[in-house]
Amino acid sequence: MVKPENPNSFRTGPDETGHFGMFGGRFVAETLMPLILDLERAYGEARRDPGFHAELASLHTHYVGRPSPLYFAERMTEHLRAISAASGSQGGAKIYFKRDELNHTGAHKINNVLGQILLARRMGKKRIIAETGAGQHGVATATACARFGLECVVYMGAVDVERQKPNVFRMHMLGAEVRPVQAGARTLKDAMNEALRDWVTNVEDTFYCIGTAAGPHPYPAMVRDFQSIIGEEVRTQMLAAEGRLPDSLIACIGGGSNAIGLFHPFLDDREIEIYGVEAAGYGLDKLHAASLAGGKPGVLHGNRTYLLMDDDGQILEGHSISAGLDYPGIGPEHAWLRDTGRVTYLSATDDEALAAFQLCARLEGIIPALEPAHALARVIELAPKKPRDHLMVMNLCGRGDKDIFAVAEHLGRGEEAKPDKTR
DSSP states (O other): OOOOSOTTOSSSOOOTTSEETTEEOOOOOGGGHHHHHHHHHHHHHHHTOHHHHHHHHHHIIIIIOOSOOEEEOHHHHHHHHHHHHHTTOOOOOEEEEEOGGGSTTSBTHHHHHHHHHHHHHHTTOOEEEEEESSSHHHHHHHHHHHHHTOEEEEEEEHHHHHHTHHHHHHHHHTTOEEEEEOSTTSSHHHHHHHHHHHHHHTTTTEEEOOOSSOSSTTHHHHHHHHHTHHHHHHHHHHHHHHSSOOSEEEEEOSSOHHHHHHHGGGTTOTTSEEEEEEEEETOTTSSOOOHHHHOEEEEETTEEEEEOBOTTSOBOOOOOSSTTTOOSBOOHHHHHHHHHTSSEEEEEEHHHHHHHHHHHHHHHSOOBOHHHHHHHHHHHHHGGGSOTTOEEEEEOOBBGGGGHHHHHHHTTOHHHHSOOTTO
8 A cells, every 4th residue: 555646535545554544554462563564465466466356356256146236226215205295395316225235145245255365365374263243244254264165263242143143053054163252242342352362372374354444454445445346336337227326325334344345436426425324222322333423533453443432541332233333443444534524424223223124124125134224224314305316325235134033022023033843
């Protein structure tokens, strides 16, 4: 990475020290610095190697199933236009879903994992470790390791192990070892802590496959680059469908990899509105995981970003109904985009996400993951206020198979979700 040649561009950076403005960098143990520098060199070489890109493109096509469709959500559009009409307006955006939940393994995570696993193989690493919250990154990592015959260890908070049982079973079926983390709140932050401890202990043969656009440099930029295929496809697909680019983009944000993947190819198209949606949990005045709305700059997991922390700098526990958004920080590029004003960051509560989850299932026959249901909650709010010729794209970054038991419990219908053993 080099210093941005065009300071007026939002698509350049980070600088050579891994910073997006004041955010990013690499704050790691001295033991890890040689590994981080090796990774940076290896990624730099891979980026310049046509063979690397050709192999990744082949996997996208023949293994992942890309490009994922850009789907006109007709009934959702009609429903929200009816709401607009009921308020005395004739507005209502035309809504498209970028359907990355149709990827192999059921989410956007596989885009990044395949890139990192190919990089690990170039570096001669045989043991792969990962952290996971909702389990989708863990499943994607276990899948790629099975595909290439690599050892896989996945750290997962014990709370998430319980609420994401389908994905835990999938990881086991794929041959991965899932290590429940009992420390702290026993969620995503704690899983990442344990993965970093493992990496420091096993520096020779281990590659840490980070699942989001956070961590020490070069991870935030590297994960962004691997996920940017989402936005690149949307540009091509929207031009084919509508003859022009979208007017707005919207995606959910935990660490923010699906969002930065959608946003990045459009950042210099300044006429396009861009929205990221954090998890407001029980409410921004209660327990939540909205670090941009309720946090302040600090250092966690190797980078400086916005974090939920107290006045003494101690990290607070985040909360979200969604295990994938239950993280007290955010990727550093999002922190920078927030401070520059290029992206508008909103939030959605657990209840709003649950309502959006159910509405999408009933109107479109698509059961979304709880993560993108947060973004859909804001689509439901924003779309009726836009003109009818407004084109809005939401990244439907994961499917809801993993969440049906958790949603059933929240709706008081847990017995319905259990399999009938009499059949």
